[in-house]
Amino acid sequence: MRIKSIHAQNTQPVELFAVNDLSDLVVIAGPNGIGKTRLISAFIAFFQNPNAGQIKFEIQSTSKAEEEAWGKRSLNTENAQDSNLLRTTLQQNRRRRNFSGSVLYYESNRTIQNIKPLSFQWEMADPWEEQVSWNFGFGGLAGRFQDTLHAIFKKIQNQKTSIANRAISLRQQGHDSMNLEFSDPLEPFRDAFSKLLGPKELVRADLQANTLRFRHNDVEYGINALSSGEREVLNIAFDFLLRRPSDCIIFFDEPELHLHPELSTKLISTLKSIGENNQFILCSHSPDIISSSLDDTVIFLTPKKEGQENQAVLLKADDESTEALNRLGHSIGVVSLGKKIVLIEGTDGSLDKQAYSHILKNRFPNLVLLPSGGKGNLSAFDKVADSVLNKTLWGIDFYMLADRDSIVNSDEFEERAPGRFRTLSKYHLENYFLDSDVLAAVFTKMEPSNSWLCDPVAIESRLTEIALNHLPYAATLIVANERRRMAGNVDIMVKGCQGKSKDDLIQFIRDKSNVETIRINEALNGDSLADHLSEVFDQLEKSVNDGSQAWKSDIPGKAIFKTFCSQASMPSGRLKTLYIQQTEEMDNNPFEELVDLFKGFAEHEA
Incomplete structure (x- = not known):
């Protein structure tokens, strides 16, 4: 049966x-x-x-x-x-x-x-x-x-x-052998x-x-x-x-x-x-x-919602929401994880998830954090916004938090998915781990009192020196990321080509190729690239030298933090853990912005 x-x-x-x-x-x-x-x-x-x-x-x-x-x-x-x-x-x-x-x-x-x-x-x-x-x-x-x-x-x-x-x-019957199979x-x-x-x-x-x-x-x-x-x-x-x-x-x-x-x-x-x-x-x-x-x-058994009678929803492999989640490196199966899912976008999404979880400390139990892969997954943001973030899928609300290097026009995208899509104000999550006062407080508990690691001024000087050494890398990385997004993926697929003759099809694809060639050439034009790189380098150099500490938001923090950990002879994972613990004792918490971002997700009503 x-x-x-x-x-x-x-x-x-x-x-x-x-x-x-x-x-x-x-x-x-x-x-x-x-x-x-x-x-x-x-x-x-x-x-x-x-x-x-x-x-x-x-x-x-x-x-x-x-x-x-x-x-x-x-x-x-x-x-x-x-x-x-x-x-x-x-x-x-x-x-x-x-x-x-x-x-x-x-x-x-x-x-x-x-x-x-x-x-x-x-x-x-x-x-x-x-x-x-x-x-x-x-x-x-x-x-x-x-x-x-x-x-x-x-x-x-x-x-x-x-x-x-x-x-x-x-x-007993007189036999002297038997079948042993x-x-x-x-x-x-x-x-x-x-x-x-x-x-x-x-x-x-x-x-x-x-x-x-x-x-x-x-x-x-x-x-x-x-x-x-x-x-x-x-x-x-x-x-x-x-x-x-x-x-x-x-x-x-x-x-x-x-x-x-x-x-x-x-x-x-x-x-x-x-x-x-x-x-x-x-x-x-x-x-x-x-x-x-x-x-x-x-x-999928959905939560009860007003105006919805049947709570049983059939999931399909070929709908647009499934396709959009696949673009983010996930299957439709993630809907089983919770009622509010926050997709953590970034090259090190899995490591970032651990850090965010430690920072939040179960403040928002209705949120499930999920890494969604690295740069490039948002290249088709239109599909993601319309098919995932702007919908309540089977009773599940999706949100996304992205590194600043993932998005060029973050304000535009946040408008496309209001309350559901946010970007960090700093370049990487690691940029929030560069507070010299917090770092000094961490090392004061384990280093001799005369160690440079116990002095916020000395740490600030060392971080500034590291930032200056990373300026060429930082400027090139920023320009490369922006130009990569400008160039995008090559698309020569012609829409509405069914029933066309071979000659018409050839002409259509030539026209499409010309459009794509112009777009890519504009993104990779040598003179334009040189001007762009010069402008970015000057801006970053000024932010490091003017004492404003604006560079701690604008220069990619992953490399800075990694180099500092090496000079301090401390594994980066351990320093992150100690840093997060130390912030709980500080009057000025560098993670306050992050907590507010997740609070917005937790309190958002679809």
């Missing part, structure tokens, strides 16, 4: 969740606290006792047995008779192995505790053929895994007993182990110690030697492999929890390869899982 459509009303805090034409892989995404887990819990409760209530499903048969039992191919649980047919199908005891026509649930809290050792007996029934209760799959992995592990041990013991009994019987119960588990954790290998079950053992680099270990993430992925895979479900609906809450992204991807791929006609319904925060599932069904 599989779910074709869902109409769930008043499963608080979700007021309406309505989706149709679901695929065999369904991902439900959304920020924390939106109600995904409670929605899944309500679905599980429904399947334990189908009824014509506020949750309505259209269920399709995926096997002839289901179709014959129902007398039709699909059930609509809004109909009481169909609900009874579904209940009859679900509430039948099943074999432990080859689970079919039911529900399996993997909860988010999958911690396995208090596994009791199996008490072995001389004669053990085949656990594969034993019956389990009809609702065995509804209870979650934590309540099933002891059964999974014991069933593996019992199967091995059952096989040993069966082989021994067969040998005795054949001997029999399957190894551990073989499918070995195969799954290798797919998920290779090059490690599952080697054997230690029945006396009640554990499984694996080999890595020719050394054998007990399964408890695996990492917590590796053990979790095996617990899930072995439970699923033992059931070997077919025609089942699999609910999985946060499959990525505690797992490396690559391992969670391998896990889902492995589970999909086991059994037949299963439908997977995943709740996930993982951008990787969300983005890789866009060819199936991805549903």
Whole structure:
């Protein structure tokens, strides 16, 4: 069986969740606290006792047995008779192995505790053929895994007993040989182990110690030697492999929890390869899982907004918002991270994110900071502004903070996305780390009192000297960045060329090429470049020599700060941390502007 459509009303805090034409892989995404887990819990409760209530499903048969039992191919649980047919199908005891026509649930809290050792007996029934209760799959992995592990041990013991009994019987019948071709119960588990954790290998079950053992680099270990993430992925895979479900609906809450992204991807791929006609319904925060599932069904659960009834929104791989986020180096999966996402633009966006997080110290918990790559990502700002920043996408608001070197006409862009796009007043984030008073206070706590590092005047002199040495680099960098943006990317694509003749097409592309050539030549004209460089160099030199400290805003700070750290024999990451801590003790905080920028994002109303 599989779910074709869902109409769930008043499963608080979700007021309406309505989706149709679901695929065999369904991902439900959304920020924390939106109600995904409670929605899944309500679905599980429904399947334990189908009824014509506020949750309505259209269920399709995926096997002839289901179709014959129902007398039709699909059930609509809004109909009481169909609900009874579904209940009859679900509430039948099943074999432990080859689970079919039911529900399996993997909860988010999958911690396995208090596994009791199996008490072995001389004669053990085949656990594969034993019956389990009809609702065995509804209870979650934590309540099933002891059964999974014991069933593996019992199967091995059952096989040993069966082989021994067969040998005795054949001997009594006068035979002196027997067929030794029999399957190894551990073989499918070995195969799954290798797919998920290779090059490690599952080697054997230690029945006396009640554990499984694996080999890595020719050394054998007990399964408890695996990492917590590796053990979790095996617990899930072995439970699923033992059931070997077919025609089942699999609910999985946060499959990525505690797992490396690559391992969670391998896990889902492995589970999909086991059994037949299963439908997977995943709740996930993982951008990787969300983005890789866009060819199936991805549903974003949005916050409730006035005038919006259905909180379930289908995400697509080919819409303009997805394209715009890709331009920023992100997939549509980032929408699962929070209700307000601030894209940190810059060459060192990931490092900047750490610094911003340290500076803000959880002042604005509704903001999620996300690095978005380096210069050039805003070359198509028109698309980004219209498709991301100027929209509330599925209940998520996007904002962007950029280094000053990323934008030429920052005022124009801030007008295009009011309240959502801001640029730093200083060239780089590192420019805010050049306050000589703060630096001296940092080093006073660790350097001798006569050290130049404890004297703000000496530090200011050293910073000025470094800035003068970096003037040629700074001027060239500023001019190069501005000219790069002027030149932009070459675009000779001709719009509206469908149906044109070859001669017309050639002429069109010649004209386009001429326009592009003129534009690029203007940006790279030698005389213009020389004048531009001379003007910028003179401005920067004046700002360093006039004592105004304006250079601390205008000269790129990354190189200045890096050189200062080298002369102070202090790693830049450590100095940033100490500097941020020191500012909390200072009357004049150099980060006040940054805090105000993020405060604006946090308080902005769409």
